[in-house]
């Protein structure tokens with residue numbers, strides 16, 4: 106749960122819900138590492154008595170060409186963090202840099218262009234366009250960028266479609282696809298232009314374990330072979346173990362940070378976080394301290 110405010114916060118702006126798109130020209134752009142940096146990021150929903158601090162001072166650097174998983178309890182602020190890092194929503198205070206670009210300094214038009222050219226996003230609720238077929242949804246980023254599908258795009262599209270098991274679903278509309286198939290279409294759309302960063306909010310949440318493993322392996326391959334930067338929210342320790350790093354979020358703050366995670370280490374870290382949350386537990390804080398590089402905040 107987000108924490109309630111004890112003083113009147115600033116009003117918030119809830120902007121975008123349109124899918125990001127990308128421009129193939131921008132793929133070549135080089136920007137200094139890290140890929141994404143957040144500094145003292147805060148997001149408050151509502152104001153006064155009912156205000157919720159969804160993010161309460163998050164500072165984080167996500168490295169280029171890395172696969173990062175973000176984990177934490179429901180309501181801990183994971184989606185809010187992802188949306189702010191991707192420039193899909195504005196922070197109450199603090200800054201986000203995508204490469205060398207300060208997102209918080211951009212106006213709405215510049216932010217729209219940045220999202221289209223440099224960010225891929227897989228939404229927790231897919232956000233596919235109902236009137237378009239699966240293939241049209243996947244290629245929408247190129248369409249919106251005014252780019253023509255060339256042979257290279259076609260080959261990459263073929264690989265995405267084959268790997269994600271969508272070959273025989275391409276002419277179907279989202280309403281004719283299962284939740285898992287819609288999820289895979291959304292993943293293909295986010296990866297099509299190989300943007301600076303792909304953000305994915307629970308990309309395997311609607312998949313059975315086998316399709317989930319295929320999608321995760323594919324994301325892993327994109328990171329390893331293409332240098333793609335991926336940031337993924339997940340509840341699943343097994344899914345998180347595909348990442349290079351796991352960042353734990355609790356009550357809108359960073360509560361732990363593991364590199365080279367295994368499912369077992371992730372589970373231990375999650376259990377420690379849970380027991381640290383429980384006021385009756387005396388072993389919680391001790392447990393949390395074993396997190397590699399943990400920066401557990403006093404509550």
Ligand SMILES: Nc1ncnc2c1ncn2[C@@H]1O[C@H](COP(=O)(O)OP(=O)(O)OP(=O)(O)O)[C@@H](O)[C@H]1O
Pocket residue numbers: 106107119150151157158159177178179180181182183184185186
């Ligand atoms: N638009 C909104 N208006 C008011 N409160 C919001 C809004 N969006 C999120 N919140 C609150 O902010 C907090 C963080 O929400 P967020 O969606 O980031 O959590 P989450 O970690 O992604 O949870 P889940 O795992 O359930 O998806 C929650 O307390 C939530 O109720």
Ligand SMILES: [Mg+2]
Pocket residue numbers: 183184185229306
């Ligand atoms: Mg969420």
